[in-house]
Amino acid sequence: MPLDTGRFLADLDTARRIGTYRTGVHRPTFSAEDMESRRWLAGRMAEAGLEATIDGIGNVFGRHPGPGPHLLAGSHIETQNHAGWLDGVLGVIGALELARAGLPVDVCAYADEEAHWGDFIGSRSLIGAFSDADIDAARNRHTGEPLRPKLEEVGLAGRPRITIDPTRYKGALEMHIEQGTQLENAGLRIGVVTGIVGIRQFRIIVTGQQDHTGGTTMRERKDAGLTAVRLLGMIDQEFPRVCAERSVWTTGRVALEPNAPMIIPGRAELVFSFRDLSSEVMDRMEDCLRRVVQESNRRERCPAVIEEIGRSEAALSDPAILAAFEGAAEALCPGAWQAMPSGAIHDSQILARVLPVGMLFVPSIGGISHHWAEDTKREDLVLGMAVLAEAARRLLA
Amino acid sequence: MPLDTGRFLADLDTARRIGTYRTGVHRPTFSAEDMESRRWLAGRMAEAGLEATIDGIGNVFGRHPGPGPHLLAGSHIETQNHAGWLDGVLGVIGALELARAGLPVDVCAYADEEAHWGDFIGSRSLIGAFSDADIDAARNRHTGEPLRPKLEEVGLAGRPRITIDPTRYKGALEMHIEQGTQLENAGLRIGVVTGIVGIRQFRIIVTGQQDHTGGTTMRERKDAGLTAVRLLGMIDQEFPRVCAERSVWTTGRVALEPNAPMIIPGRAELVFSFRDLSSEVMDRMEDCLRRVVQESNRRERCPAVIEEIGRSEAALSDPAILAAFEGAAEALCPGAWQAMPSGAIHDSQILARVLPVGMLFVPSIGGISHHWAEDTKREDLVLGMAVLAEAARRLLA
Numbered sequence: 001m002p003l004d005t006g007r008f009l010a011d012l013d014t015a016r017r018i019g020t021y022r023t024g025v026h027r028p029t030f031s032a033e034d035m036e037s038r039r040w041l042a043g044r045m046a047e048a049g050l051e052a053t054i055d056g057i058g059n060v061f062g063r064h065p066g067p068g069p070h071l072l073a074g075s076h077i078e079t080q081n082h083a084g085w086l087d088g089v090l091g092v093i094g095a096l097e098l099a100r101a102g103l104p105v106d107v108c109a110y111a112d113e114e115a116h117w118g119d120f121i122g123s124r125s126l127i128g129a130f131s132d133a134d135i136d137a138a139r140n141r142h143t144g145e146p147l148r149p150k151l152e153e154v155g156l157a158g159r160p161r162i163t164i165d166p167t168r169y170k171g172a173l174e175m176h177i178e179q180g181t182q183l184e185n186a187g188l189r190i191g192v193v194t195g196i197v198g199i200r201q202f203r204i205i206v207t208g209q210q211d212h213t214g215g216t217t218m219r220e221r222k223d224a225g226l227t228a229v230r231l232l233g234m235i236d237q238e239f240p241r242v243c244a245e246r247s248v249w250t251t252g253r254v255a256l257e258p259n260a261p262m263i264i265p266g267r268a269e270l271v272f273s274f275r276d277l278s279s280e281v282m283d284r285m286e287d288c289l290r291r292v293v294q295e296s297n298r299r300e301r302c303p304a305v306i307e308e309i310g311r312s313e314a315a316l317s318d319p320a321i322l323a324a325f326e327g328a329a330e331a332l333c334p335g336a337w338q339a340m341p342s343g344a345i346h347d348s349q350i351l352a353r354v355l356p357v358g359m360l361f362v363p364s365i366g367g368i369s370h371h372w373a374e375d376t377k378r379e380d381l382v383l384g385m386a387v388l389a390e391a392a393r394r395l396l397a
Numbered sequence: 398m399p400l401d402t403g404r405f406l407a408d409l410d411t412a413r414r415i416g417t418y419r420t421g422v423h424r425p426t427f428s429a430e431d432m433e434s435r436r437w438l439a440g441r442m443a444e445a446g447l448e449a450t451i452d453g454i455g456n457v458f459g460r461h462p463g464p465g466p467h468l469l470a471g472s473h474i475e476t477q478n479h480a481g482w483l484d485g486v487l488g489v490i491g492a493l494e495l496a497r498a499g500l501p502v503d504v505c506a507y508a509d510e511e512a513h514w515g516d517f518i519g520s521r522s523l524i525g526a527f528s529d530a531d532i533d534a535a536r537n538r539h540t541g542e543p544l545r546p547k548l549e550e551v552g553l554a555g556r557p558r559i560t561i562d563p564t565r566y567k568g569a570l571e572m573h574i575e576q577g578t579q580l581e582n583a584g585l586r587i588g589v590v591t592g593i594v595g596i597r598q599f600r601i602i603v604t605g606q607q608d609h610t611g612g613t614t615m616r617e618r619k620d621a622g623l624t625a626v627r628l629l630g631m632i633d634q635e636f637p638r639v640c641a642e643r644s645v646w647t648t649g650r651v652a653l654e655p656n657a658p659m660i661i662p663g664r665a666e667l668v669f670s671f672r673d674l675s676s677e678v679m680d681r682m683e684d685c686l687r688r689v690v691q692e693s694n695r696r697e698r699c700p701a702v703i704e705e706i707g708r709s710e711a712a713l714s715d716p717a718i719l720a721a722f723e724g725a726a727e728a729l730c731p732g733a734w735q736a737m738p739s740g741a742i743h744d745s746q747i748l749a750r751v752l753p754v755g756m757l758f759v760p761s762i763g764g765i766s767h768h769w770a771e772d773t774k775r776e777d778l779v780l781g782m783a784v785l786a787e788a789a790r791r792l793l794a
Binding site (some may be wrong): 167271 | 576577582612613614615620622623626629632643644645646647648650651652653656658660661663670739740764766769
């Protein structure tokens with residue numbers, strides 16, 4: 001059973017017709033279109049000879065019936081709203097093609113990686129880290145609708161949830177679009193993912209005093225916005241001293257109150273986050289951030305308090321899987337690939353808690369993702385499929 | 398006819414009962430309560446022997462029937478929403494008391510200083526600087542309701558609008574609450590206003606590129622929020638080099654787009670303003686601001702553009718009026734007064750285009766204004782009234 005990249009592309013094209021939106025798709029988790037795509041996928045798995053199930057959280061699982069050692073491969077099939085045709089489904093159809101090419105691979109579409117209803121509810125359920133109480137607590141991020149009745153509505157209530165036995169697998173593979181421009185800008189066609197970066201996210205609240213801009217002298221003011229600007233300026237100065245080559249840090253949100261032209265801001269809320277592959281580097285960055293806040297509180301009239309609001313650990317790729325991807329990439333596109341971290345989060349990061357993992361990136365045209373204009377050249381899709389298959393063969397050999 | 402500060406306080410207490418809100422009042426311009434207060438005021442003016450009129454824009458004007466030389470005195474009678482009991486009406490009742498004390502004073506409550514319907518529509522109308530076309534264009538700032546039908550609704554349509562003859566007056570006086578804490582903090586009871594500061598207001602727009610915080614390296618980013626922080630940091634560094642002792646500058650508004658924690662800001666909008674009494678100082682500050690923007694555009698990847706969105710010239714107090722206030726203050730509360738600029742804007746700034754003007758401040762408890770908790774000690778109100786009257790007598794002597 002040879003690899004059939006034509007069949008792989010044809011399945012991607014078919015999936016694109018379920019929930020089409022312009023040149024992309026709109027398949028939010030548990031929408032009618034999403035459920036249609038899950039049923040279609042289960043059918044394609046069965047045709048490929050896999051034992052196909054849609055489980056009680058929406059994971060579509062195709063179990064390989066033959067002897068091991070096995071690999072687990074997959075990604076997600078739902079999309080962000082009005083988003084791209086490849087984000088997620090590429091890794092699912094790629095995994096399916098591995099099984100169709102005769103490799104002992106279990107295929108999974110992990111439910112809701114795109115976080116319409118929670119954080120990685122599908123992959124967490126699959127490793128036994130999402131309880132019934134978690135289901136009861138989960139709500140739609142946009143509408144607040146509870147998850148439990150939604151599972152009932154889409155016909156998933158009462159179905160067992162699949163959990164994997166890690167000893168069954170040599171590891172888990174995921175192919176995905178890059179969602180950035182590093183490959184494109186470097187003229188490369190394949191990214192071998194060294195790991196998924198960790199993220200630490202903080203809220204910083206600066207408290208000043210709201211006053212009229214005319215009646216209050218500079219000496220009297222407690223301008224929370226100005227303190228926030230100075231604090232962010234210190235971060236801008238200090239973070240380059242402690243970061244690593246690929247670290248990133250971002251102030252995504254600045255909210256002044258009352259944010260009115262003629263009123264001195266009485267309160268400033270900042271949301272600041274940083275990412276790196278190394279916990280040691282992230283510890284240095286966090287230490288730097290806390291020292292900046294401490295120094296701000298020494299210098300300024302407006303006190304700043306810092307609170308951690310999000311933390312995910314980095315997930316490093318397994319060395320053997322990394323070596324298999326690198327060997328396959330160098331064999332199939334010599335000099336046209338690079339090793340790189342994934343700045344975005346993926347199900348592999350959850351699977352890494354129980355399995356060796358590895359990921360492969362294909363370029364995103366213009367770096368666009370989470371938008372219907374997302375695309376990848378067809379020859380890059382085909383190359384990604386070939387590298388994935390070659391790496392799987394090397395791992396199983 | 399001696400000055401009667403008891404009558405003055407009693408009138409303030411009466412006005413406080415029209416539109417009472419907690420310990421303050423709610424009399425937005427042309428509300429039922431506002432119109433009631435205007436009719437009440439016109440009645441009190443007539444009782445004082447003034448020729449009282451409510452004109453076609455809502456100005457309540459009491460013309461002194463006797464021979465000159467005359468003074469014009471007044472302030473405003475409407476309030477901000479749910480605001481204080483003295484902001485405005487203090488200067489109106491103070492002016493009325495001057496006339497009742499036998500001084501040749503025309504009294505005016507200039508309509509809508511609190512800008513519910515426009516910028517100084519009453520005082521601008523009074524000096525002939527508010528046209529019928531301006532009335533047609535004016536709308537309520539909060540609701541968008543047009544002014545013209547509102548004037549009809551409250552019974553002002555078709556009434557003539559009064560314009561003053563500047564040659565009738567030696568000058569215009571206004572007593573007002575400080576709306577700040579400078580007098581209170583210095584333990585002083587009277588502020589003699591050297592002038593009303595000018596204001597220049599600018600919008601600065603920084604354009605970057607919205608991207609995922611994970612997938613975009615620091616080298617690739619165009620972070621409009623970061624450029625804005627650096628630009629504001631430069632202002633913070635450079636403005637102290639060009640400002641004067643009482644200059645103030647403020648970034649009241651910062652709006653990032655999309656202002657989402659995990660997205661690099663693609664656009665930042667800042668509203669920045671500064672105030673000073675001296676045009677020369679304000680020219681230096683504006684030049685500094687424009688150089689900061691130019692330097693930002695030299696250093697940064699995200700271009701910044703600057704646009705002037707507001708400009709009012711400073712209005713200096715007339716030297717003779719200033720001397721009269723200073724002499725009266727030193728006579729009545731030696732050592733317990735200071736000369737100071739007004740950081741807030743007032744009708745006197747409009748009148749200054751055609752008349753010599755001067756203002757007197759009494760302390761605001763805790764600096765509170767534009768809030769129902771606004772207050773001033775009764776002995777400070779009485780002292781303010783006495784200084785105002787003594788200064789008027791000196792000017793007319």
